[in-house]
Amino acid sequence: MGLKTAAQYKASLNDGRVLYYKGERVDNVTTHPDLSVCVDTMALDYELAEMPEYHDLATVFDEGLGEEINRYYHMPLTGDDLLQQFKLIVASTRMGDGFIPLAHDIGADALNAIAITANIMGDADYIRRIEAFRTYLKQSDIAVVTAMSDVKGDRTLRPSDPGQSHPDYYLRVVERRDDGIVVRGSKIHITGAPYSNEIFVIPSRAMTAEDADYAVAFAIPCNTPGVKMICRPFQSHISDLEFPNSRPVRVHTDAFIIFDDVFVPWERVFLCGEWQHAATLVYNFALMHRRTGCAYRIPMSEQFLGVAQAIADFNGIAKAPHVREKLTDLVIYLETLRGLSYAACLDFVTYGGIAVPNPVSTNIAKYYFADEYHKVIKIVQDLAGGLLVTAPTHKDFLLPELRADIEHYLGGKAGFSTEARLRMFDLIRRISGADRETIALHGEGSLQAQRMTILMEAGKVIRECRRMVEEQAEIV
Ligand SMILES: Cc1cc2nc3c(=O)[nH]c(=O)nc-3n(C[C@H](O)[C@H](O)[C@H](O)COP(=O)(O)OP(=O)(O)OC[C@H]3O[C@@H](n4cnc5c(N)ncnc54)[C@H](O)[C@@H]3O)c2cc1C
Structure with a gap:
């Protein structure tokens, strides 16, 4: 499979995800007059990889898979790996007139952080799961964003502190089943989630033993049942009070994501209760x-x-x-x-x-x-x-x-x-x-x-x- 085109990325988004914008349910993010501008911004990552002058910067030949993959999903092993990825983000943000496309970079940051955590834990199952997911990302080239920020309630109290007015200010596991877990809670300010393919969900702070249910990390598709997103409003077009400009407007929105008892299969769970490793x-x-x-x-x-x-x-x-x-x-x-x-x-x-x-x-x-x-x-x-x-x-x-x-x-x-x-x-x-x-x-x-x-x-x-x-x- 390997690299996706911008057209393939856009086509993949019409998947029944539950999305609200300015008080209305959005049926298809790619045809919405405002949100499609964000989709075009994220698509720049795919367009850049298709441009001959950026191809070498945007891609890496993966020896294991025997094909070119997106550089973001290549595991960084050297300073040059980190620097080339840095230069790729700079190049794509320049292409976006100062707006980062965001299709892969924040997801790659979570991917690598989860892999580091699994390796440090030495948990063979978690290591296998995250590397299987990395392979899937390399082969599918899908867009992934990261939901770390919890709504937090009283910032000075821990997630499980009885002083919090309810237990849902941080996302948590509410059920462990044979086939996976059920999670409840919300994440806030999640940039690009409404027009991403998947979301990494990770804790936002260090946890204690009492907070073990809150020490959870996973990845799910944006159209997973129980996931509901509310987008913040933004300006998607240059006002007619400004001088006309033929350059496309580049912009993102950020979602308040509600996880209403969402099922996550074990294969997609990368941390579940190991509170010592949340930090x-x-x-x-x-x-x-x-x-x-x-x-x-x-x-x-x-x-x-x-x-x-x-x-x-x-x-x-x-x-x-x-x-x-x-x-x-x-x-x-x-x-x-x-x-x-x-x-x-x-x-x-x-x-x-x-x-x-x-x-x-x-x-x-x-x-x-x-x-x-x-x-x-x-x-x-x-x-x-x-x-x-x-x-x-x-x-x-x-x-x-x-x-x-x-x-x-x-x-x-x-x-x-x-x-x-x-x-x-x-x-x-x-x-x-x-x-x-x-x-x-x-x-x-x-x-x-x-x-x-x-x-x-x-x-x-x-x-x-x-x-x-x-x-x-x-x-x-
Ligand atoms: C436009 C935008 C996009 C973003 N995109 C993403 C994203 O894609 N994914 C994601 O996960 N997050 C995202 N964020 C979240 C960002 O990382 C947070 O806004 C940031 O971590 C601050 O958290 P907060 O907004 O809850 O503010 P708070 O944590 O409430 O901070 C407000 C103030 O309170 C202080 N404070 C907080 N806790 C304490 C405490 N215990 N004791 C004393 N002082 C305290 C802080 O230092 C700060 O001065 C985004 C934010 C913005 C604005």
Whole structure:
């Protein structure tokens, strides 16, 4: 079987899945006026693999299967494996004008984290199941997303804590049968789930013995009975107040997924009650996925540098000292993110026989990106000026009685058209909205989650540094 085409991916989605959007049940995600735009965004992953210039980056020849497979489902064993996958995510996100297609990357992160956990547990059955599932993914090239985030209720209480107002704030096993398990609960913010083929479900935190029913991981098709998804609203088309743009809109939605006593066959269960290993799974998923998250943000950071330079040119301020400082800040932002991310891949460590990016540099890269994000937006908004908010619309621009005035008064530096300037404001508004600000902060875990990991992972370095200065001070 091997690689899927974009057309095959789209055809596979009309499978009776239960999906709601803006208060209505959606029959077919591929023909829905809004959701089909998300489907086209996810399909970019398949289109990229079909393009000759990206074929080598997007695929790997699998010796065992004797065929080409999608690079995402290849088990990473070296730093170069991690780096090539990173470059693939960057390439596909550039193709999506800053939007990651998401068909394989987050699923691959869960696949590898589950495999690491099974290998560390040394459980032959789990190892066999996850490797059988990897083979299925290689052969089918289906789209898989990952549902980790629980709704959590009171964040300070454990899943099983009697203080939680009910036991369903974290997804759990409610029945163990001969042929499989039954799970109940929900997951929130799950990007791409409405137009993915399958969903990996994994715990969102470390568990205790009392939480054993919540230590569960599995993969199921999106049309599994009992799975219900509610999509968040989003803008799928450029407003007619903006200048027309023939480039397709790229966008995703995120689902609130309800698991209403869903049956999962044992073959698809990868953790069930082994609470001691939930933390290993969460840790490795977060690590892999933060590396992936950094790759998403490189094209985004390139966009900010690009629009800042463009609008500074249009406004005639590009050579002003404070503007050069701000452009320098944006270059430092982009190249620090890129440099740390590359270093994290090449300075990899091996967990459970699988290469993972360096934990300290990965978390610093993701933290740095998120922590500095609003500063970057501030620079772009500062350089753009107030017209970013107050500019007349494209509809005003079209009116014969207004156009000459708009052209005349809203020009910038000679040589750049008023229309170019107004179009750039449209683009800046599209790429710098609250959606992106929130995902920058919370995607791949909150700022605090990265800081905690950095301090924990840096323990060895901290001890070594302390020992070094104690030697220098001659107190050891
Ligand atoms: C657009 C978008 C897409 C996403 N896509 C996915 C996806 O595809 N799959 C997926 O699994 N997840 C996804 N996420 C979820 C993302 O990982 C979470 O939003 C993130 O982990 C934060 O969790 P939360 O939203 O529940 O916020 P919270 O955990 O409630 O965090 C809010 C604040 O509370 C603090 N806090 C939380 N717990 C405690 C505590 N015990 N003590 C003290 N302070 C605490 C946090 O540090 C933070 O400051 C997505 C999120 C967004 C915004």
